[in-house]
Amino acid sequence: MDAHKNIYYTKDKNNLNYLFLLKLGCIIIAAIIMSGFYKTQALASSSMKYYDYASKKDISYTGKQVKVNYNGRKISKDENPGIIVNGIALGSYKDIFANSSVDAKCVYNKEAATVTISNSDTSIVLTINSKTALVNGKKVNMSVAPIKIKYRSNNVAKILVPSRFVAENLGYKYTWYSGTSTVDIEGSLLWLSYNGGTRFAYTGATAQTSIDGRVVSLGN
Known part of the structure; x- marks a missing residue:
């Protein structure tokens, strides 16, 4: 009798282990399915719609939204964030190069x-939808063309240009941070102070002063 009891006990124990593993497997599978669902929902919620003037179509953009x-x-x-096209x-151009520091x-x-973007040394002429x-008057091929789009969230039209191409040709240092989808553009800093006070970095517009055609310094 004891042997039979041990056999039944072992079978019951094995059945319980099987049921436990079966339930655990179902929970893991359900978690994987739900994880994929929420990822899909997150991508959908972070998508951005814009109207592309070239194709005359609305585009649902789910790529990285670029900050500068x-x-x-x-x-x-x-x-009105930037976008990534073919890795670029x-x-x-207005927000980054015209209406900024x-x-x-x-x-x-x-x-x-x-669109013509220039400073004292360089002139860049970009044609929408052309690479x-x-x-400075010389033809240069780009990886992607400037585009004109309208953000559907606020119906604002913008002309987007290859930011690295423009920045580096104007003489700026350009760094891309993929993890944060951020572009850093760096130029030379002008350090100023008021009445010998704390020095600060001035990043606004600068100009030269000349008298009778001769450039003069207004510094110390």
Whole structure:
């Protein structure tokens, strides 16, 4: 009798172990399925819609939304972020190069579909939807073309340009941080102080002063 009891006890124990493992397996499978579901939902919720003027279609963009800093200060707009096209970061030429501390001279020619971005040394002419740029009058091929889009969230139209190409040709240092989808553009810093007080980095516009055609220094 004791032998039979041991056999039944062993069978019951094995059955309990089997049921436990079966339940555990079901829980793990359910967790994996739910994890994939929530990841899909997260991607969907972070997608951005914009209208592409070239294709005349609405695009659901689920890639990285690019932020841009200049000398450590944010200059891009959260409501109109840059995007990644074929591995290249594109950003609004107005937000990054015109209406910021970079303060480059920018001219948009609607009829010719061109944007000219320049400083004292360099002139860059970009044509929307063309990979060929003019840098100081010379043709240069780019990896991606500038595009014109309209953000559906606020119906704001922007012309996005290859930010690295423009920044480096203007003479700035350009760094891409993939982990945070952030571009850092760095230029030379001008250190100032008031009445001998604390020095600070000035990142605004600068200019030269000349008298009778001769450049003069207004420093000490």
